[in-house]
Amino acid sequence: MKSFAPEEIIVEAGSEQSPIFRNLKQAFPQIPFTFTDEPQALPVSRDPFGASKRRLFLMRHRGEFLKKCPGSDGQVCCNYFVINFASNCSMDCSYCYLQEYLADNPALKVFSNVDNLLTEADEMLGRHRKVFFRIGTGEITDSLALDPYIGFCAEVVPFFATQPNVLLELKTKSDCVESLLRLDPKERVVVAWSMNPQKVIDADERFTATFEERLAAARRCQAAGYKLGFHFDPMVEYDGWEADYRDMVERLFAAVDYRRIAWISMGVLRTTPGLKRAMRSRFPASRLPTGEQVLCPDGKMRYFQPLRVNMYRKMLGWIRAASPTVFVYLCMESKEVWEQVFGFAPSCEKELGKAMVPVA
Amino acid sequence: MNEADRESLLVVVEALKVGENHFKDLLDWLEEISLRDGMVVAEILQRDQIARITSDPRLGRNDKLKRLKDELHRLRFPRLARIEEEINRRVRDMKLKPQLLLTVPAGLEGGAVTVQMKASSYEELKRLAAELARVVDEKDMQEIFALLRGEVSA
Numbered sequence: 001m002k003s004f005a006p007e008e009i010i011v012e013a014g015s016e017q018s019p020i021f022r023n024l025k026q027a028f029p030q031i032p033f034t035f036t037d038e039p040q041a042l043p044v045s046r047d048p049f050g051a052s053k054r055r056l057f058l059m060r061h062r063g064e065f066l067k068k069c070p071g072s073d074g075q076v077c078c079n080y081f082v083i084n085f086a087s088n089c090s091m092d093c094s095y096c097y098l099q100e101y102l103a104d105n106p107a108l109k110v111f112s113n114v115d116n117l118l119t120e121a122d123e124m125l126g127r128h129r130k131v132f133f134r135i136g137t138g139e140i141t142d143s144l145a146l147d148p149y150i151g152f153c154a155e156v157v158p159f160f161a162t163q164p165n166v167l168l169e170l171k172t173k174s175d176c177v178e179s180l181l182r183l184d185p186k187e188r189v190v191v192a193w194s195m196n197p198q199k200v201i202d203a204d205e206r207f208t209a210t211f212e213e214r215l216a217a218a219r220r221c222q223a224a225g226y227k228l229g230f231h232f233d234p235m236v237e238y239d240g241w242e243a244d245y246r247d248m249v250e251r252l253f254a255a256v257d258y259r260r261i262a263w264i265s266m267g268v269l270r271t272t273p274g275l276k277r278a279m280r281s282r283f284p285a286s287r288l289p290t291g292e293q294v295l296c297p298d299g300k301m302r303y304f305q306p307l308r309v310n311m312y313r314k315m316l317g318w319i320r321a322a323s324p325t326v327f328v329y330l331c332m333e334s335k336e337v338w339e340q341v342f343g344f345a346p347s348c349e350k351e352l353g354k355a356m357v358p359v360a
Numbered sequence: 361m362n363e364a365d366r367e368s369l370l371v372v373v374e375a376l377k378v379g380e381n382h383f384k385d386l387l388d389w390l391e392e393i394s395l396r397d398g399m400v401v402a403e404i405l406q407r408d409q410i411a412r413i414t415s416d417p418r419l420g421r422n423d424k425l426k427r428l429k430d431e432l433h434r435l436r437f438p439r440l441a442r443i444e445e446e447i448n449r450r451v452r453d454m455k456l457k458p459q460l461l462l463t464v465p466a467g468l469e470g471g472a473v474t475v476q477m478k479a480s481s482y483e484e485l486k487r488l489a490a491e492l493a494r495v496v497d498e499k500d501m502q503e504i505f506a507l508l509r510g511e512v513s514a
Contacts, residue, residue: 273388280391290396292437294467304440305468306510313510336471340509 001175001209004090004149006108009033012059015112021058023151024110047282049099053090053108061085061111065120069139074298075332076346079353082139083117085152086110089142091173094204094283095234098140100275110146114155125163134356135160138171138192145174153179161186167262169229173208175217181224190262191221192229195252197244200236204286211248215255222260233267233331235311237291237303246318253322261323263356266315267331268308269293270300298332305337312341327356361391365401372405372414376425385429389436404435443468443507450500460488464508471508 009031015021016035025033045051061084069080088098088108111117125133137143137152147153153170160168161184169190170180180191198211209217218228230252235245269288271279276289293301302308312330319328329352330338338345346352361369369390373383390401397404404410413419413427434441444464451462461476475492479485495501506512 276388280395284395287395290392292440294437294440294469296467296469304437304443305471306443306508306513307439308510309471310510310513334470340471 001213002207004146004207006031006056007054008056010055010057010107011035012057012112013037015058015060018058018112018114019155020110020112020114020150020152024056024058024149027149048106049103049278050092050282052102052106053088053092055107057107057109058112059109060113061116065111065117066124066135069136071332075334076330076338076352078329078331078356079134081133081135083121083135083137084111084140085114085117085137085156086141086146086150088140090145091142091208092206093173093208094206094279094286095269095271095275095288097270097272097275099278099282100272101140103278110150114152118156118159121159121163125166129165131165132354133166134169134353135166136169136171138169142172142174143170144172144176144180144191147176147179151179154183157183157185157189161188163188167227171229171231173205173214175209175213177217177221180226181220183224185224185226187225187227190227190229191218192231192262193218194231194233195248196232196234196236197241197248199244204236204283204288211251215252218256222256226260227262228256228260229262229264231265231267231331232315233265234269235266235308235315236269236288237307237311238287241311242314245315249315249318249322253319258323258326261326263327263329264319265329265331266312267333268303268311270302270332272300276301296334300332305340309337309340312337316341329356361401365394368402368405372428375414376421376428378425382425382429386432389432393432393435439513440467443513447504447507450504453500454495454498456495457488457491459484460491464504468508473504473508 006028009024009028011021011033013035065083065085067082067084069078069082071078086109088102088105089096090108121135144153157168157180160166167188167190169192171192171194173194177191180189193214195211195214196205201208201211222228232245235241269291271289271293273295279286279289292304292307294304295301303311316328319326330341335345346355369386372378373386378386390404393399393404394401405414409431410428413424413431416424419427447464454462456462459478461478463474463476465472465474477485477488477492479488503512
């Protein structure tokens with residue numbers, strides 16, 4: 001995996017006391033740090049979104065850290081909460097929705113006030129001890145790709161590991177697990193990988209870890225006591241996808257202990273008309289926009305339903321052949337698709353969320 | 361898109377007086393077909409089935425635009441178009457009365473069949489209900505659902 005090297009680090013006044021700042025100074029002694037209240041607008045560039053990824057802005061987060069995952073209108077939701085400790089990502093996948101969602105952001109933001117995050121989480125978890133929470137940090141950034149430089153996990157994993165009513169999910173396409181191996185997750189942390197065949201990684205997941213690197217990192221986390229998660233998302237349809245995805249599933253289950261897998265999700269490639277324009281502009285050689293995707297009622301484009309249902313059924317069959325009992329769910333799919341794939345649909349989001357709790 | 365492509369597209373757009381929304385569809389589909397099939401836009405527009413539509417003197421501007429979009433949609437979404445056509449063929453084969461309408465959603469999203477009945481008397485409604493009961497058991501109807509569920513490919 002390619003290491004991250006920002007061209008510039010901007011620090012908002014007041015963030016110099018944070019452990020994240022100290023870690024950044026240590027990780028990037030050669031990179032200039034500038035101190036300001038507001039980053040300057042980026043110089044005009046042919047690829048402002050790409051340029052923003054090379055410019056790290058350490059700042060305080062205003063507002064709440066913990067939010068309910070927005071899911072997608074009308075789709076079955078898994079009752080998930082998200083913590084945004086950073087905004088944007090050092091990696092650069094051609095299909096990434098942040099290209100549209102954060103199109104005008106001038107920098108990769110990392111939030112310095114981790115103490116506020118922990119206080120907020122402590123209050124919420126303490127106030128609702130009878131509710132079991134699943135919280136993830138990989139919604140608008142990669143959970144681990146920046147960890148060697150900012151040391152976020154060392155700040156938060158010890159706290160979540162001692163909470164009785166939460167599972168923290170760290171979702172990544174990296175192999176940056178070194179700091180996790182020195183921590184004790186106490187069965188409260190799931191390290192999850194977004195998985196795709198190497199062909200898709202090579203074509204559309206720039207600066208991410210290879211399939212083998214992700215698998216090796218998963219094995220190391222398993223040995224260190226972490227639960228594992230795998231997200232076959234986004235699944236991409238192309239000539240020969242069946243052989244590649246089947247091989248991927250078989251290699252995965254040969255490498256890790258299925259009893260340590262907390263959950264597996266499946267979701268096909270999702271775009272929007274705006275995202276497709278960004279993809280064609282930033283990644284003109286990517287063939288992803290040429291799939292037979294149609295506009296769905298939630299405003300997202302997916303492979304047309306019979307095609308993607310067929311993909312899900314095949315994937316589910318390969319997963320079940322390797323492990324009949326592992327928990328599998330669909331991400332951002334309608335009840336109709338759930339019924340066609342699994343023969344049932346969760347009656348409400350709490351039902352799906354609860355179904356994932358017994359693994360805790 | 362290169363200069364020759366832009367010129368080819370401009371000829372079509374001017375001739376058919378294509379509005380903004382239709383233009384966006386045409387542009388997206390042409391660029392994506394071009395990327396997928398490794399051919400330039402001018403070549404796509406010169407394909408027989410396209411050129412025949414744009415040069416047909418019997419067709420008015422609106423008909424030409426509709427047929428052009430249908431044809432490009434078929435080229436852009438070949439498997440979806442095949443399934444839609446297979447479903448339509450089965451509906452036609454059922455030879456339903458015109459008051460009994462059986463449709464599937466655009467893009468097949470939702471996977472449901474919509475049945476509409478239009479009756480102007482109780483007797484007519486009974487006849488249509490009996491007609492529907494007859495076709496429900498037909499193989500065509502079961503195949504329509506199998507196509508919608510992705511259980512068979514067209």
